[in-house]
Amino acid sequence: MKVIAVDIDNVLNNFSDTLASSTFKYNDLYGLSREEFDHYLDMVKRNAFDESNFLTTKFSDFRYRIHEQCYRLAQAKSDGVQFMHWLKDNGWEVVICTKRNLRLTGESTKKWLQDNHIPYDYLFMALNKIVFCKLWNVPYLIDDDILNITHGERYGIKVYYPIMDKHDSAFSHTAKGFTRFEEIKQWIQE
Template sequence: MKVIAVDIDNVLNNFSDTLAQSTFIFKDSYGISQEKFSHYLKLVKRDDFAESKFLTNKFSDFRHRIHEECYPLAQANADGVKFMNWLKANDWKVVICTKRNLRLAGECTKKWLYENQIPYDYLVMALNKIVFCKLWDVPYLIDDDLLNITYGEHYGIQVFYPIMTKHSSIVYQTAKGFTQFEEIKQWIQE
């Protein structure tokens, strides 16, 4: 069986660009001060984290809420949509594998995938996609995360990634970078 896992944000869409370009207005419903709002927003836009000894805190709640505002605004990558439809037409099982908290953002994620005509068989949340792929025998992963790009093949997962500026810091990796999804076809043909 042919199985592949594909990330959403910054792979099938332009999430980081959307986040960077979006304007967010302070609201009392955020439950933080105007000063804290400005500080947290800068951190979120830089994809940075506020220091905390807790996994869930005011910042993590704020970060999720800002991301949730951006999810429906992110534009689908037309090349990625075409590739996803090619996968389904060629009998691939497609796992959308995301770090999004699907308990909180599952419905808007499904809606976005549907509206952008992106087919899939499974939608899963995985903080460590290499472990997920290894445990579920998914040999291929398309993802932009530096950790997966660097260590995927070490665990038997072939990783493909859209080449982005943030990838210039990678010293050693065996993953394959691409500029067009079409390039991936040659690497996954049996």
């Protein structure tokens, strides 16, 4: 059985563009002052984190709520949808592997995948996708995370990533970047 893991955000959709271009209106339901709201929103848009010894903070709750809105608003990449159908039509087992907290966003994530006609066999949350792929014998990963791009091959995982500005930093890797999903087909058929 041919198996591949595919990320959602910034791979199958335009999450970062949606986050950058969306307007989020202040209201009392956030439980923040206007100043906190503006400061936290700036941090979320810059992908910054607050320093805390706690797993859940006012900022982490706010970040989740903004991201949840972007999960629903993000547009699927049409060539990504076509690629996912090509995978299924050619006998691939497709694992959607995301860092999203699926306990909180599992139903909305499934709905987004269904609404965008994205076929898959399994949906998993994994903070370390290399370890996930290694443990579950998934030899291929399509993901935009620099950690996975940099270290995947060392652990026997072939990583393919959509080329983005954040990948301009100088780091050594053997992963293959792509501008169109069509390019991946030749690499996974080798």
